[in-house]
Amino acid sequence: MKRVIAVDWSGAKSGARSRIWLAEVRDGTLMRLESGRDRRELVTHLINDAKKDPDLVVGLDFAFSFPGWFAAERGARSVEDVWDLAAEQGEEWLRDCPPPFWGRPKKPKPDLNAHFRVTDDAARAKGSFPKSVFQIGGAGAVGTGSIRGMPHLATLRAAGFSIWPFHEVTAPLVIEIYPRLLTGPVNKSDPSARKAFLAGGFPEIDGMFAGKAASSDDAFDAAISAVVMARHLDDISALTASRDPTELLEGVIWWPREIREAPSPPVKAAPPADCPFCHLPADSVVAESRHALAIRDRYPVNNGHTLVIPKAHAETFFDQSAKVQADIWRLVTRVRDELQSEFRPDGFNVGLNEGTAAGQTVQHAHVHIIPRSHGDVADPKGGIRWVLPERAAYWDE
Numbered sequence: 001m002k003r004v005i006a007v008d009w010s011g012a013k014s015g016a017r018s019r020i021w022l023a024e025v026r027d028g029t030l031m032r033l034e035s036g037r038d039r040r041e042l043v044t045h046l047i048n049d050a051k052k053d054p055d056l057v058v059g060l061d062f063a064f065s066f067p068g069w070f071a072a073e074r075g076a077r078s079v080e081d082v083w084d085l086a087a088e089q090g091e092e093w094l095r096d097c098p099p100p101f102w103g104r105p106k107k108p109k110p111d112l113n114a115h116f117r118v119t120d121d122a123a124r125a126k127g128s129f130p131k132s133v134f135q136i137g138g139a140g141a142v143g144t145g146s147i148r149g150m151p152h153l154a155t156l157r158a159a160g161f162s163i164w165p166f167h168e169v170t171a172p173l174v175i176e177i178y179p180r181l182l183t184g185p186v187n188k189s190d191p192s193a194r195k196a197f198l199a200g201g202f203p204e205i206d207g208m209f210a211g212k213a214a215s216s217d218d219a220f221d222a223a224i225s226a227v228v229m230a231r232h233l234d235d236i237s238a239l240t241a242s243r244d245p246t247e248l249l250e251g252v253i254w255w256p257r258e259i260r261e262a263p264s265p266p267v268k269a270a271p272p273a274d275c276p277f278c279h280l281p282a283d284s285v286v287a288e289s290r291h292a293l294a295i296r297d298r299y300p301v302n303n304g305h306t307l308v309i310p311k312a313h314a315e316t317f318f319d320q321s322a323k324v325q326a327d328i329w330r331l332v333t334r335v336r337d338e339l340q341s342e343f344r345p346d347g348f349n350v351g352l353n354e355g356t357a358a359g360q361t362v363q364h365a366h367v368h369i370i371p372r373s374h375g376d377v378a379d380p381k382g383g384i385r386w387v388l389p390e391r392a393a394y395w396d397e
Helices: 039-052 068-073 079-096 118-125 143-158 179-183 191-199 207-213 217-231 233-237 245-250 322-343 383-387
Strands: 003-008 021-026 029-034 056-060 173-176 285-288 292-296 306-310 347-351 367-372
Touching: 003 039, 003 217, 021 217, 029 207, 029 217, 039 056, 039 143, 056 217, 068 079, 068 245, 079 143, 079 245, 118 245, 179 217, 191 207, 191 217, 207 217, 217 233, 285 322, 292 322, 306 322, 322 347, 322 367, 347 383
Parallel strands: 003 056, 056 173
Antiparallel strands: 003 021, 021 029, 285 292, 292 306, 306 367, 347 367
């Protein structure tokens, strides 16, 4: 295969044209990096492109199927059945958010035996945090894009594409990718971090495209994914159809053999057994940076109440290095911006409790981000001063 295309996908109901990015690498050089197509237009473009030159592999950034138990419960005996279900019922799932789907307002995460596919668990073992395909709302949700992507796989298959690992591998070929596995650790929400990462070893992306690749995290993911795929074309060319029943129903994320076969990250000293923030389920994570995670508070004082938590155990924020502290605050800023877009609050309380005297109940540092609205309390004047109510209202003295 001589050509590589990576697509950073979007399930957005509107505005997808600005968020779907296509990157093409040919002969070791990034030749295209562009947006402007919606999902249907993008798939039509791929089909027409393959007719001109079928010697092509396409990486798509969404889950190609669901956990096997979900498919089996709905009578799906093949991945094509799953794609048909998504085409027939997907918009209803997205509208009504019935269990096991979650993430919409007043639709909390259900208690399931398995939120993830086997391939997602394998990615988690390599230190990544893929989201559950059942999460269709909230920060970082991937379910919407996957549900709206699966029917297009049937379209590509009907047009002659091989979809790995389900079919005999021929060109043109489609594989499922997860950009975080291909980029490695980088704060891709930070423009300066994107620029530094691109400058640190990607000669395939020349000056004309480097600025465009750094312009957004969507463009960045598409460009880096295409380059990494192109660097491992021998690995992709050696792929074969799976014979594993689970893989044939759930699909498999592709990533380079050198990553798949590398030892998993070393096991660090066990955190305190009773620390709830050291044992967070991966599907509770709504945002992530190199050193921190964000989760919704289990006992929110307002809609969207979110905690930003350092990954390494430390009792207080100030036990962390300056580098980690800076990374935590970058994630706080990103989460605050996402909450502003999702909940449209009138204000925020942002802060932390340090020590039991200050009300800290979980002895693992964490920052509270609490959206506020006019009228949610009778008189908000003074804000955090009300931790000591008798001394809060200095203006009355």
